[in-house]
Amino acid sequence: MLKNIIFILIVSANCLFAQHDHKLQHYLNKLEKDPDLKNASITFHAVHLSNGKVIASLNEEKSLIPASVTKLFSTASALSILGKDKTFKTLLEYDGSIDSNGVLYGNIYIKGGGDPTLGSPLYNQENPLQFIQNWVSVIKNKFGIKEMKGTVIADISIFDNNIPGGWAWGDIGNYYGAGTHALSIYDNTYELEFDTGNPQNPILKNIYPKLPEYVLINELKTSTKQNDNSIIYGYPDTDERIIKGSIPAGKTAFKVKGATPSPDKLVVWLMKEELKKHNVSFSNDTFNVKDNKERKILHEHNSPTLADIINQTNMKSINSYAECLLNQVALTKYTQGSTSAGLEVLYQFLKNNQLNTDGLFLTDGSGLSRSNAIAAIHLVQILQLMYNDKNNFEVFKNSLPVAGKSGSIANICRGSSAEGRVYAKSGYMTRVRSYAGYVSTLKGEEIAFAVIVNNYNCSPSEMKAKLEKLFIALAEHH
Numbered sequence: 001m002l003k004n005i006i007f008i009l010i011v012s013a014n015c016l017f018a019q020h021d022h023k024l025q026h027y028l029n030k031l032e033k034d035p036d037l038k039n040a041s042i043t044f045h046a047v048h049l050s051n052g053k054v055i056a057s058l059n060e061e062k063s064l065i066p067a068s069v070t071k072l073f074s075t076a077s078a079l080s081i082l083g084k085d086k087t088f089k090t091l092l093e094y095d096g097s098i099d100s101n102g103v104l105y106g107n108i109y110i111k112g113g114g115d116p117t118l119g120s121p122l123y124n125q126e127n128p129l130q131f132i133q134n135w136v137s138v139i140k141n142k143f144g145i146k147e148m149k150g151t152v153i154a155d156i157s158i159f160d161n162n163i164p165g166g167w168a169w170g171d172i173g174n175y176y177g178a179g180t181h182a183l184s185i186y187d188n189t190y191e192l193e194f195d196t197g198n199p200q201n202p203i204l205k206n207i208y209p210k211l212p213e214y215v216l217i218n219e220l221k222t223s224t225k226q227n228d229n230s231i232i233y234g235y236p237d238t239d240e241r242i243i244k245g246s247i248p249a250g251k252t253a254f255k256v257k258g259a260t261p262s263p264d265k266l267v268v269w270l271m272k273e274e275l276k277k278h279n280v281s282f283s284n285d286t287f288n289v290k291d292n293k294e295r296k297i298l299h300e301h302n303s304p305t306l307a308d309i310i311n312q313t314n315m316k317s318i319n320s321y322a323e324c325l326l327n328q329v330a331l332t333k334y335t336q337g338s339t340s341a342g343l344e345v346l347y348q349f350l351k352n353n354q355l356n357t358d359g360l361f362l363t364d365g366s367g368l369s370r371s372n373a374i375a376a377i378h379l380v381q382i383l384q385l386m387y388n389d390k391n392n393f394e395v396f397k398n399s400l401p402v403a404g405k406s407g408s409i410a411n412i413c414r415g416s417s418a419e420g421r422v423y424a425k426s427g428y429m430t431r432v433r434s435y436a437g438y439v440s441t442l443k444g445e446e447i448a449f450a451v452i453v454n455n456y457n458c459s460p461s462e463m464k465a466k467l468e469k470l471f472i473a474l475a476e477h478h
Contacts, residue, residue, distance in 0.1 A: 021046075024056040024473045031466060032058060036458035045376035046449035046474060049387050049438075055447060055477060060380075063359040063373035064452045067427030069436045070367030070374065071322045075310045075399065076382050077346045078325035079392045081332055084307040088115040088328070090183070092135055092299035093155075096289040098145060106289050107150030108139065108298070110267060112183030114159055114337060115303035116324040118267075119185040122312055123304065128186055129209065129270060131301060136274045138299045146280060150287025152271050154264035156182035159327050160338040161264075163236055166369030173232035173241060175257035177368065180323035182337075183264040185209070188320050189257050192243070196222045196251045205253070211260070212269045217242040222249035232258045307395045314399040314425055315407040319366035326365030339364060355381045367427055379436040379450035387438070387448065397423050400437050403471060409435070412468050417442055418475040424449075431455050433463045439474040447474055 028044055031037065045060035047053060090113045096106020121128045139145045159182040163172055171177035178188035186209055194202040202220045220230060223246035234241035238261060247254050260266055275282060303309065313321040327337030329345045343362055350357050361373040386396045401407025404419035408426040413419050424437025436450035451470060456463045 021055045021473070021477050024470070024477065025058075027469060027473055028056055028058045031470075034466070036462065036466075037453070037456050040456045041454045042452070043376040044449075044451045044470070045380045046447055047380055047384070049384065049446040049448055052384065055449075055474075057376070059375075060377040061359060061375050063361065063375045063378075064454045065370050065429075065432050066367055066372055066374040066379075066452055067429045067432045067434050068317045068319075068367040069379060069425050069427040069434045069450070069452070070362065070365065070372055071314055071317065072379060072382055072425050072436060073346060073350075073362065074322045074325045074342075074365035075313055076386050076396060077349045078306060078329055079310055079386075079396055080389060081329050081345070081349060082306055084305060084310075084392055084395050086306040088303040089113040090115050090118060090301040090303075091297055092138065092301070093295040093297055095293055095295050096150070096287060098143060102144045102146035104145050104148045104150070105287065106148075107153050107287050108148065108271075109153050109155050109295060110183060110264075110271065111155040111295075112158065112181065112264065113303075114180070114182050114184075114324055114328055114331070115301070116180065116184050116187070116318075116321045117303050117309060117312075118183070118301070120187050122187070122316075132267075132270050132274050135271065135299060135301075136278055136280065139275070140278050140280055143298060148275075148280065148282040148287075150289075151283050151285060152268050152275075153286065154183050154268050156264045158182045158331065158337055160336060162338070164323060164339040164364035164366075164369060166363040166371035168368075168370070169233065170231055171368060172236060173234040173259055175259060176319055178259035178320040179236065180320050180327055181263045183267055184320070184324070185263050185267050185270075186260065187318065188260045188263050190260050192216070192256045192258065194220070194247060194251070194254045194256065196247055196249050196254050198222070199249065202247060202254070209266065209270065211239075211266060213239045214261075215240045219244045221246045223247065224249060228254075228256060230256050232256070234261065237262050307399075310395065311399040315401055317408060317426070319368050322366035323364060350382075353385055355385065368429075370429070374452065376436075376450040376452060380448050383436065383438065383448035383450070387446070397438055400425055412464065413471055416468075416472050416475075418468070418471040421475045422471050424471075427452075428460065433460060433467065435467060435471075439471070439477075441475055441477050443478050445477065447477065449474055 043062045044058040046055040091111040093109040119128045163179045175189040193206040196202045230245040326342035330337040330341035334341045363369045363371040400423040401409045403413040403422035421440045424435045427434035434452040439447040
């Protein structure tokens with residue numbers, strides 16, 4: 001009897017061990033002992049999607065700073081909770097009344113609906129601000145308004161419009177530090193165009209879109225290096241910005257992108273400028289409507305579908321879009337969107353689907369905060385969850401960059417067995433490199449994997465090259 005039990009235990013142990021890919025596990029163990037990673041932390045996990053069996057793992061429950069792979073949580077939860085066909089509405093409204101002479105005794109309101117794509121060059125590169133021209137056309141031509149006794153007012157009440165906690169001071173003035181807003185425009189970014197022919201100080205030539213009352217303190221220097229080493233500093237909702245660092249010398253039109261200080265104010269200002277062009281007069285003061293304060297709709301602007309927005313979020317790793325999605329899921333439970341409320345809904349979504357959240361620490365939806373901590377097993381869990389969601393899986397998977405083909409991993413694994421087989425979100429910040437996604441192996445198996453490395457001693461490109469070998473090993477798994 002005892003011999004039979006021992007035999008069964010040995011067979012079971014051998015079967016469990018056989019689930020692991022020895023070649024891949026060997027490389028992981030070797031990677032952990034790499035001199036370039038002697039001060040580093042690494043977490044890795046990979047499973048068969050058909051049965052959930054582990055292929056290989058290393059410190060899979062160790063929580064590390066994840067960078068942009070965090071977006072897998074915000075995009076997956078938004079897709080599951082809101083649905084792929086969801087759109088976000090921006091309303092053009094008015095109060096008061098319009099008389100027979102085209103005089104509006106009231107105000108026009110732009111009610112933000114949390115559409116992150118409003119005026120985005122990703123959707124209208126030739127004329128991103130065409131939506132404002134359309135709005136003024138509706139006001140003048142459809143409703144016949146020639147004069148407003150009131151003014152244009154932004155209603156941004158559905159979001160708290162704050163920068164998420166944990167974002168660094170050196171990030172929030174730059175384009176990737178653009179937060180989410182109930183009323184966004186041009187991806188909440190602007191472009192500074194510099195002439196760097198002067199060997200001492202770059203000269204600011206242009207700002208697009210033009211920002212009213214914008215004050216830039218230019219402390220930039222030119223450099224022989226060809227990369228952008230500029231940093232823009234400034235508080236949100238203030239007009240003063242300081243730009244430091246260096247940009248390449250000898251350029252006639254070098255562009256630097258920053259985060260728009262107050263997107264809602266910019267939308268209102270641009271709207272007023274367009275009204276002036278079409279000779280629609282207005283006051284700069286709010287008109288007090290005494291008899292009827294109920295607003296009426298002038299126009300409804302719909303965003304692209306959530307499926308499309310998620311594709312842009314993951315493929316181009318747009319932080320402000322990810323934060324917007326977190327705010328939007330908060331609106332399913334609360335009357336106002338915020339980072340904290342969105343995270344509450346996100347955690348509840350994970351728990352409702354029996355995902356283990358022990359050691360999962362999220363402070364934003366994009367991964368820009370270094371206060372986030374995620375383990376590889378957390379990422380693999382969300383990937384498995386989405387794989388089993390037959391209504392949304394294709395949308396989710398196709399939003400991920402493809403090795404050697406598209407997005408942030410277009411330049412990795414080219415010419416290898418992993419090219420075109422790895423669909424993964426990447427993450428990168430100083431001393432952080434991460435990837436998580438799906439692999440279709442040469443033998444037709446489907447794998448979910450995740451890897452995060454913190455505090456490596458080599459260059460980012462060298463760390464990326466080391467991880468490419470993991471992708472190739474996964475693609476060749478059998």
